[in-house]
Amino acid sequence: MAVAARIEEVRSDVTELAQSTRSAAELMQGMVKLLHERMLKYNWVGFYLLEPGAEPPVLVLGAFEGAMTPHTRIPLNQGICGAAASSGHTVVVDDVSKDPRYLACSLETRSEIVVPVFAHGKVVGELDIDSHFPAAFTPEHQALVQYCARLVGEKLEASRP
Ligand code: SME
Numbered sequence: 001m002a003v004a005a006r007i008e009e010v011r012s013d014v015t016e017l018a019q020s021t022r023s024a025a026e027l028m029q030g031m032v033k034l035l036h037e038r039m040l041k042y043n044w045v046g047f048y049l050l051e052p053g054a055e056p057p058v059l060v061l062g063a064f065e066g067a068m069t070p071h072t073r074i075p076l077n078q079g080i081c082g083a084a085a086s087s088g089h090t091v092v093v094d095d096v097s098k099d100p101r102y103l104a105c106s107l108e109t110r111s112e113i114v115v116p117v118f119a120h121g122k123v124v125g126e127l128d129i130d131s132h133f134p135a136a137f138t139p140e141h142q143a144l145v146q147y148c149a150r151l152v153g154e155k156l157e158a159s160r161p
Helices: 003-020 024-038 079-087 139-159
Strands: 044-050 058-065 073-075 091-093 111-119 122-131
Touching: 003 024, 003 139, 024 044, 024 058, 024 139, 044 079, 058 079, 058 122, 073 079, 079 091, 079 111, 079 122, 111 139, 122 139
Parallel strands: none
Antiparallel strands: 044 058, 044 122, 058 073, 091 111, 111 122
């Protein structure tokens, strides 16, 4: 199946998942499974959530699919993950070996995308995806991952008004 068609299909499936799940936790669990299973180059898919009230702030590993990572708690001044959460912007790294911020999760990882999740205008977490392929996260993929992060933000807003 062509990449554009696969992305379209997965977008529609995550939309359905967002409608059928009752909580953000359930949505995140289903979403990491769906993305990991269906997008062949998404070799590690996980959410990090900001720990409520932690000072200094720290990202804590939530739902994920793929190999266990040593990075279960990441301060905002570390890693690609910290960069995305502290800036509030998507970070795409086409070659992780060339990015000094990169914290290694698997030796096989070649590229990574991290998209912040916003609820009520604030960063509350992020969706992190690693690929064994260089430059896997083209603009079409970025749009899909950003859409997924937005669905989770909306679900969080609906459950924590
Ligand atoms: N590579 C991330 C750390 C998380 S693991 O990839 C799962 C980073 O540089 O922040």
